Amino acid sequence: MSFQKFLNVITLSAKLLLCSCVSDIDRETLIYENDFETIDLTRIEGGNVTSYLGQNVLGTFNNGGFKLILENLGSHDYVQIQVLLYVHDSWDGNAESPDGKDYWGVMVDSSEVDVFKTSFSNSVCNSNYCLMQSYPERYPFLTFPKTGASVVDLPAFCKSDGTTSSYEIDLIFPHRKGKVEIVFWDELHQPNAINAKCDESWSINNIQVKLLST
Numbered sequence: 001m002s003f004q005k006f007l008n009v010i011t012l013s014a015k016l017l018l019c020s021c022v023s024d025i026d027r028e029t030l031i032y033e034n035d036f037e038t039i040d041l042t043r044i045e046g047g048n049v050t051s052y053l054g055q056n057v058l059g060t061f062n063n064g065g066f067k068l069i070l071e072n073l074g075s076h077d078y079v080q081i082q083v084l085l086y087v088h089d090s091w092d093g094n095a096e097s098p099d100g101k102d103y104w105g106v107m108v109d110s111s112e113v114d115v116f117k118t119s120f121s122n123s124v125c126n127s128n129y130c131l132m133q134s135y136p137e138r139y140p141f142l143t144f145p146k147t148g149a150s151v152v153d154l155p156a157f158c159k160s161d162g163t164t165s166s167y168e169i170d171l172i173f174p175h176r177k178g179k180v181e182i183v184f185w186d187e188l189h190q191p192n193a194i195n196a197k198c199d200e201s202w203s204i205n206n207i208q209v210k211l212l213s214t
């Protein structure tokens with residue numbers, strides 16, 4: 001099997017594993033949607049809107065993040081969180097110190113419910129050099145850079161030799177309370193970079209939150 005074919009098989013397997021399948025969903029209610037084009041940050045704590053590829057995005061972030069707070073929720077069994085994430089510039093995935101590891105995650109209700117913690121890598125990957133990532137699985141799973149990305153090799157946000165990868169993140173957490181706090185966060189390592197945020201960062205193009213009932 002060629003290296004590329006091997007990569008394709010791994011990517012397909014990862015996509016099948018990613019399916020956050022919850023059976024017997026009776027009702028699905030969209031409770032929040034934001035593409036940041038109107039710069040409405042009413043329910044968001046932390047973060048500013050900036051421009052990338054001619055669109056408004058929330059970010060960029062480096063060792064930071066934001067919190068989305070939604071209240072007066074009707075009865076439900078799960079909360080579904082979907083975002084289009086941009087992973088900008090030279091993320092190093094599960095590389096050892098000093099360049100890694102580069103974590104990204106989503107936390108619901110200060111981790112009372114669940115924490116999704118993964119890592120991303122924008123590294124080149126050949127037989128001599130490859131910095132692995134965990135997505136679409138949770139850390140410390142190991143898979144190839146950019147696995148599960150919807151688009152790769154988009155323009156850099158900042159770094160002259162950087163690129164951006166986009167990911168359609170789709171997570172489902174068990175949740176029944178009348179209020180939810182969703183934290184999007186990162187922990188990035190780039191001690192040798194003169195400008196940390198230019199070396200690696202992330203932003204969100206759009207976000208949707210749904211309540212699911214069984």
Ligand SMILES: [Ca+2]
Binds near residue numbers: 189199
């Ligand atoms: Ca880096």
Ligand SMILES: [Ca+2]
Binds near residue numbers: 090092093100101200
């Ligand atoms: Ca890094």
